[in-house]
Amino acid sequence: MAACSEPEESRSFSGALFRRSRKRRARPELLVNAVFRPLAHVVVLALVPLRVSPPLVVAANALAGLAAVVAVAGGQLVTGALLLQLKTVLDNADGQLARASGRTSVLGRYLDTEADLVVNVAVFTALAYETGSLLLALASLVALTLVLSADFNEEVLHRRARGEAVETEPSAASEGPVARALAAAYRVVFGPQDRALQGIASRRLERILARVRELERRERATLAYHDDLTSTVLANFGLSTQLTVLGACLVVGRPALYLWLALACAGFLPLLQLRRERAARRALEPS
Numbered sequence: 001m002a003a004c005s006e007p008e009e010s011r012s013f014s015g016a017l018f019r020r021s022r023k024r025r026a027r028p029e030l031l032v033n034a035v036f037r038p039l040a041h042v043v044v045l046a047l048v049p050l051r052v053s054p055p056l057v058v059a060a061n062a063l064a065g066l067a068a069v070v071a072v073a074g075g076q077l078v079t080g081a082l083l084l085q086l087k088t089v090l091d092n093a094d095g096q097l098a099r100a101s102g103r104t105s106v107l108g109r110y111l112d113t114e115a116d117l118v119v120n121v122a123v124f125t126a127l128a129y130e131t132g133s134l135l136l137a138l139a140s141l142v143a144l145t146l147v148l149s150a151d152f153n154e155e156v157l158h159r160r161a162r163g164e165a166v167e168t169e170p171s172a173a174s175e176g177p178v179a180r181a182l183a184a185a186y187r188v189v190f191g192p193q194d195r196a197l198q199g200i201a202s203r204r205l206e207r208i209l210a211r212v213r214e215l216e217r218r219e220r221a222t223l224a225y226h227d228d229l230t231s232t233v234l235a236n237f238g239l240s241t242q243l244t245v246l247g248a249c250l251v252v253g254r255p256a257l258y259l260w261l262a263l264a265c266a267g268f269l270p271l272l273q274l275r276r277e278r279a280a281r282r283a284l285e286p287s
Contacts, residue, residue, distance in 0.1 A: 021095075031241045032240045054097045073125075124144075127255050153198050157202075209280075221283040
């Protein structure tokens with residue numbers, strides 16, 4: 001009986017850990033839920049007993065990303081594609097490990113964001129070298145950064161519209177000089193674009209609500225504006241999905257194709273904005 005109960009207890013522990021490691025999101029990134037989160041959970045199960053620090057996993061995912069950059073720049077596109085998927089698994093594992101082990105930290109939060117930015121810049125530099133298209137690669141990097149920022153900031157606004165407290169820039173004052181330095185870098189690099197994107201979204205909504213005084217109608221239009229479809233589309237333009245698509249383009253030997261796809265994602269944002277503004281106006285119409 002003891003031998004039979006041991007695997008059952010192990011499965012129970014694994015299931016509890018899996019649930020505890022879930023990142024709260026307004027809408028899921030489907031590829032993460034279907035592929036990368038389960039793969040990352042295997043990594044987490046191996047690392048929890050070893051008490052590996054989550055920031056070390058962030059460093060490992062950054063190293064995997066930079067190794068992919070070297071491979072792509074050297075023309076080893078398939079190797080680069082595989083390393084990018086390893087980077088994505090580890091990128092999901094660091095947050096899951098932090099939540100599962102109760103070791104979330106401001107240091108880890110800022111380190112993860114800024115490591116991703118460094119790797120993204122390096123990846124697009126390698127793509128520029130491989131494709132010979134510097135301007136296209138630069139435009140695509142800007143486009144991807146805009147798409148990822150739009151995803152992050154709509155997640156914040158979506159949850160705020162539903163009365164949820166969201167801390168976008170947690171204080172690093174109690175976590176030492178490294179965390180404070182990373183927080184300062186975040187404010188310089190990401191702070192302006194976060195304020196700009198949230199400001200644009202809020203002003204567009206306020207224009208729609210300018211002459212509306214009834215609280216119920218305002219709330220209904222706000223929820224229609226920050227709706228599930230907008231959050232779902234943006235979530236599925238997320239970094240894990242982007243790197244999977246890039247990996248597929250590398251495997252088939254078409255790295256330039258991904259650069260155009262990144263631009264297409266950014267080009268979709270104005271259409272998404274127009275759709276949700278229309279949805280907010282419809283919500284104000286008499287039923």
